[in-house]
Amino acid sequence: MGPLNGLKVLDLTRVLAGPYCTMLLGDLGAEIIKIEVPVKGDDSRHFGPYQHGESAYFMSLNRNKKSVTLNLKTEKGKEILKSFIKQVDVIVENFRPGTMEKLGLGYDVLKEINPAIIYAAASGFGHTGPYSKRPAYDGVVQAMGGIMSITGQEGGEPTRVGPSIGDIGAGLFTAIGVLAALNHRNETGVGQKVDVAMLDCQVAMLENAIARYVVTGSVPKPSGNKHASIVPFEPFHTSDSQIVVAVGNDQIWKRFCQVADLEDIMALEKFATNPERHNHYQELRPKIAEKMKEKTTKEWQKILDDAGVPNGPINHIDEVLEDAQVKARDMIIEVEHPKAGKLKMPGVAIKLSETPGEIHSPAPILGEHSSEMLKKFLNYTDEEIEALHAEGVL
Amino acid sequence: MGPLNGLKVLDLTRVLAGPYCTMLLGDLGAEIIKIEVPVKGDDSRHFGPYQHGESAYFMSLNRNKKSVTLNLKTEKGKEILKSFIKQVDVIVENFRPGTMEKLGLGYDVLKEINPAIIYAAASGFGHTGPYSKRPAYDGVVQAMGGIMSITGQEGGEPTRVGPSIGDIGAGLFTAIGVLAALNHRNETGVGQKVDVAMLDCQVAMLENAIARYVVTGSVPKPSGNKHASIVPFEPFHTSDSQIVVAVGNDQIWKRFCQVADLEDIMALEKFATNPERHNHYQELRPKIAEKMKEKTTKEWQKILDDAGVPNGPINHIDEVLEDAQVKARDMIIEVEHPKAGKLKMPGVAIKLSETPGEIHSPAPILGEHSSEMLKKFLNYTDEEIEALHAEGVL
Numbered sequence: 001m002g003p004l005n006g007l008k009v010l011d012l013t014r015v016l017a018g019p020y021c022t023m024l025l026g027d028l029g030a031e032i033i034k035i036e037v038p039v040k041g042d043d044s045r046h047f048g049p050y051q052h053g054e055s056a057y058f059m060s061l062n063r064n065k066k067s068v069t070l071n072l073k074t075e076k077g078k079e080i081l082k083s084f085i086k087q088v089d090v091i092v093e094n095f096r097p098g099t100m101e102k103l104g105l106g107y108d109v110l111k112e113i114n115p116a117i118i119y120a121a122a123s124g125f126g127h128t129g130p131y132s133k134r135p136a137y138d139g140v141v142q143a144m145g146g147i148m149s150i151t152g153q154e155g156g157e158p159t160r161v162g163p164s165i166g167d168i169g170a171g172l173f174t175a176i177g178v179l180a181a182l183n184h185r186n187e188t189g190v191g192q193k194v195d196v197a198m199l200d201c202q203v204a205m206l207e208n209a210i211a212r213y214v215v216t217g218s219v220p221k222p223s224g225n226k227h228a229s230i231v232p233f234e235p236f237h238t239s240d241s242q243i244v245v246a247v248g249n250d251q252i253w254k255r256f257c258q259v260a261d262l263e264d265i266m267a268l269e270k271f272a273t274n275p276e277r278h279n280h281y282q283e284l285r286p287k288i289a290e291k292m293k294e295k296t297t298k299e300w301q302k303i304l305d306d307a308g309v310p311n312g313p314i315n316h317i318d319e320v321l322e323d324a325q326v327k328a329r330d331m332i333i334e335v336e337h338p339k340a341g342k343l344k345m346p347g348v349a350i351k352l353s354e355t356p357g358e359i360h361s362p363a364p365i366l367g368e369h370s371s372e373m374l375k376k377f378l379n380y381t382d383e384e385i386e387a388l389h390a391e392g393v394l
Numbered sequence: 395m396g397p398l399n400g401l402k403v404l405d406l407t408r409v410l411a412g413p414y415c416t417m418l419l420g421d422l423g424a425e426i427i428k429i430e431v432p433v434k435g436d437d438s439r440h441f442g443p444y445q446h447g448e449s450a451y452f453m454s455l456n457r458n459k460k461s462v463t464l465n466l467k468t469e470k471g472k473e474i475l476k477s478f479i480k481q482v483d484v485i486v487e488n489f490r491p492g493t494m495e496k497l498g499l500g501y502d503v504l505k506e507i508n509p510a511i512i513y514a515a516a517s518g519f520g521h522t523g524p525y526s527k528r529p530a531y532d533g534v535v536q537a538m539g540g541i542m543s544i545t546g547q548e549g550g551e552p553t554r555v556g557p558s559i560g561d562i563g564a565g566l567f568t569a570i571g572v573l574a575a576l577n578h579r580n581e582t583g584v585g586q587k588v589d590v591a592m593l594d595c596q597v598a599m600l601e602n603a604i605a606r607y608v609v610t611g612s613v614p615k616p617s618g619n620k621h622a623s624i625v626p627f628e629p630f631h632t633s634d635s636q637i638v639v640a641v642g643n644d645q646i647w648k649r650f651c652q653v654a655d656l657e658d659i660m661a662l663e664k665f666a667t668n669p670e671r672h673n674h675y676q677e678l679r680p681k682i683a684e685k686m687k688e689k690t691t692k693e694w695q696k697i698l699d700d701a702g703v704p705n706g707p708i709n710h711i712d713e714v715l716e717d718a719q720v721k722a723r724d725m726i727i728e729v730e731h732p733k734a735g736k737l738k739m740p741g742v743a744i745k746l747s748e749t750p751g752e753i754h755s756p757a758p759i760l761g762e763h764s765s766e767m768l769k770k771f772l773n774y775t776d777e778e779i780e781a782l783h784a785e786g787v788l
Contacts, residue, residue: 150556
């Protein structure tokens with residue numbers, strides 16, 4: 001039971017940005033009918049690593065979806081797609097702009113068939129503008145959008161964000177666009193096109209970097225791991241890993257000094273207030289850093305938690321999976337796949353009191369639901385479906 | 395005219411995660427009534443840099459909103475808030491869990507007043523679990539959620555993502571939760587609580603890192619700026635900056651070699667296919683790197699664009715603002731503020747064909763709309779409002 005129960009989404013997406021969007025909608029209860037090219041399927045079915053022959057990458061992004069194979073280059077394939085359009089509320093695609101038009105399946109065509117359809121397109125550069133038709137890759141969009149230029153160690157190279165934030169950002173914004181358009185449709189009955197560009201989303205996620213630049217004229221650079229104005233507020237090496245210590249105010253500073261055996265420096269005026277600590281950062285940091293090396297991260301966590309000093313370890317992925325809060329919030333779930341067996345993946349980050357989303361099924365086998373969906377939505381018979389298989393349409 | 399026109403949102407948020415969420419809703423047409431503490435207002439009004447005394451940080455995040463001051467620690471302030479609750483569709487807050495309950499304004503109280511209310515809470519660790527009541531900071535959540543452990547130069551230190559992705563991620567997920575709950579309410583009339591944690595969102599944004607770890611048992615590390623399996627697909631230094639070259643397949647490789655004056659290596663079998671280039675990366679990279687240094691980034695862009703070789707400069711923020719595609723998509727807009735003057739900020743990343751969002755007003759002056767909103771929604775008179783001011787309620 002999710003808040004989008006009853007919503008039918010035709011999902012033509014592949015790889016990451018689009019599938020991430022439809023996963024969000026599916027987690028919240030929408031029925032996701034994933035259209036895949038016959039034989040090969042979504043490209044990401046062939047991305048490693050594999051578990052019992054199934055792509056873990058694909059399985060993590062395509063839970064809760066139904067797979068229907070359809071060759072959109074055949075006339076019958078196009079016909080079937082158009083028949084589906086009459087039956088669904090939303091279509092999502094992340095082809096390069098122009099691809100759907102070339103297939104004769106652009107928004108202008110589909111809205112004639114169903115004026116209430118919400119047509120969402122996630123692309124690299126969007127459906128307008130001079131770069132529109134270019135292929136996009138996460139690595140290119142992260143570079144062009146400015147996020148790399150402000151990520152990295154202080155004085156170091158611009159750095160790519162580890163997860164593909166170009167794709168994931170676009171997936172999130174596209175989901176918001178679909179749901180906002182759905183609200184408008186609920187009130188007016190009219191659908192529309194939702195055009196989301198990975199590059200645009202990068203710009204929309206730059207936070208205060210633009211404000212800083214336009215006001216000061218100074219171009220933001222990678223600024224490392226420490227807070228711009230609060231001291232200490234950064235990671236320190238412990239005896240076994242690293243921990244972020246976040247001393248948000250002067251009361252916390254005192255508590256921190258007491259439990260970290262730094263009472264000698266607590267007594268010094270030059271470190272008593274945050275502005276003073278900021279001014280004397282170069283002198284202060286090594287003194288703290290030396291102390292922090294004396295204990296393990298787990299020991300420090302206990303000490304700082306008990307003293308009410310905000311802190312957090314730099315968790316590696318194995319540690320994230322074992323984090324008490326992550327576990328308590330069901331943010332790592334295990335899904336059983338008929339071929340691959342059990343696979344751990346992220347849970348649903350939106351916790352709803354009345355209609356919590358759920359993971360009701362694993363990622364589909366290619367074409368697993370072709371027959372079921374063609375019968376349910378389009379009243380095809382077994383014989384007709386068999387013939388479509390034989391012709392290579394499914 | 396946006397897809398959320400008519401939606402009324404009571405906005406108790408401060409600083410970043412919450413205000414980012416309500417900005418998204420406001421950009422799409424919702425009426426955002428921002429409740430601020432009298433005299434001081436949203437903390438971020440005091441974050442630099444300033445333009446004519448107004449915080450550019452605050453102005454970038456609070457366009458399209460109306461400001462009402464309200465002292466929630468007074469009985470009259472609580473009463474007014476409860477009266478607003480009867481009139482609005484959504485309330486969003488990003489206090490530390492427990493704060494609203496302490497004020498006597500928790501979800502359980504507010505839903506008695508308006509059972510259709512959608513109550514969205516964005517917090518650091520969420521409203522359940524052992525760390526729930528802890529304060530959260532972006533730097534702590536990025537550390538704990540694993541994103542830092544997979545961001546950084548190869549072999550280098552875990553690296554914080556430049557923009558506050560902990561806050562912004564939570565803002566995006568919260569907006570999705572609100573809109574999904576709205577769909578459920580449109581169908582059933584029933585509201586609900588939306589509980590989003592910054593930490594949960596970090597986990598949900600880790601992309602394939604979890605799949606890689608659980609299948610291979612190998613803990614992902616910072617992997618620098620190059621693609622994991624495609625070569626070349628990474629930034630190269632040019633004579634003046636850096637450019638990402640993304641050679642997605644062997645045809646593109648040939649075109650790249652032709653225009654980059656690398657025909658000697660194109661002829662070599664050891665670089666002919668992507669697997670071969672991957673195997674001989676250490677030998678190949680310096681050869682390409684040497685060539686790339688011979689021209690400026692702009693010269694390379696022209697050459698590679700003409701040859702159909704995907705590429706993109708590592709844009710700094712000043713260059714992002716001048717990018718032809720960013721400009722063509724209206725992703726940098728200029729908003730005129732009555733005190734601060736003109737300020738550039740990101741535009742609306744969701745492009746809708748029928749009901750495009752818009753920036754209809756600058757960020758409000760503190761309390762600018764107190765009187766207007768109290769009259770419009772609650773039928774207060776000028777005299778009553780004056781008295782509330784005098785009592786310190788507004």
